[in-house]
Amino acid sequence: DGGITQSPKYLFRKEGQNVTLSCEQNLNHDAMYWYRQDPGQGLRLIYYSQIVNDFQKGDIAEGYSVSREKKESFPLTVTSAQKNPTAFYLCASSRGQGKSYNEQFFGPGTRLTVL
Amino acid sequence: GIQVEQSPPDLILQEGANSTLRCNFSDSVNNLQWFHQNPWGQLINLFYIPSGTKQNGRLSATTVATERYSLLYISSSQTTDSGVYFCAVGVAGNKLTFGGGTRVLVKP
Numbered sequence: 001d002g003g004i005t006q007s008p009k010y011l012f013r014k015e016g017q018n019v020t021l022s023c024e025q026n027l028n029h030d031a032m033y034w035y036r037q038d039p040g041q042g043l044r045l046i047y048y049s050q051i052v053n054d055f056q057k058g059d060i061a062e063g064y065s066v067s068r069e070k071k072e073s074f075p076l077t078v079t080s081a082q083k084n085p086t087a088f089y090l091c092a093s094s095r096g097q098g099k100s101y102n103e104q105f106f107g108p109g110t111r112l113t114v115l
Numbered sequence: 116g117i118q119v120e121q122s123p124p125d126l127i128l129q130e131g132a133n134s135t136l137r138c139n140f141s142d143s144v145n146n147l148q149w150f151h152q153n154p155w156g157q158l159i160n161l162f163y164i165p166s167g168t169k170q171n172g173r174l175s176a177t178t179v180a181t182e183r184y185s186l187l188y189i190s191s192s193q194t195t196d197s198g199v200y201f202c203a204v205g206v207a208g209n210k211l212t213f214g215g216g217t218r219v220l221v222k223p
Contacts, residue, residue, distance in 0.1 A: 042213035
């Protein structure tokens with residue numbers, strides 16, 4: 001099946017620890033995105049990547065890092081510098097900038113809780 | 116940056132009723148999407164509609180790009196329509212900016 005997978009579904013972290021969230025897509029999309037959602041609010045963009053080995057900061061990048069070594073994968077690391085990491089994290093992908101019909105599709109999300 | 120406002124913030128419907136959700140945005144866009152977020156958090160794509168009108172079953176959407184708004188119509192609502200509806204718009208780089216959502220509860 002074609003789609004976007006995220007793992008784990010739930011993640012618990014102690015304060016001071018870094019954690020990495022996985023995002024994989026088999027849609028052959030060039031662009032991938034990470035969003036954060038807090039309770040009762042809309043999504044906010046953390047990082048995005050239009051092509052392999054390139055990525056840009058979104059609106060709330062502080063305390064996060066990413067890599068894009070493969071077209072299919074866009075992992076997100078939540079570092080200990082992120083002050084309020086407890087949130088719902090969603091990964092998305094799209095055909096890419098400059099493509100017609102550049103609809104974004106989302107994975108099922110990872111719920112991160114800091115204990 | 117671009118501002119996206121959705122109204123109403125909350126909507127309670129009786130099963131079978133019709134409703135209209137509105138999305139206003141502050142600048143020209145090259146992407147506009149409507150999503151339904153289910154109780155498990157999954158974002159389900161409803162429409163990709165930077166302009167014009169589309170219909171899919173009981174749902175339809177209209178975007179008037181020149182006046183910077185989009186409307187989502189739900190007809191003959193069902194309990195499974197409950198959840199949060201998000202409008203999101205994209206400009207340069209195809210990043211999406213989300214509105215605050217409309218929380219819909221359909222009562223049997």
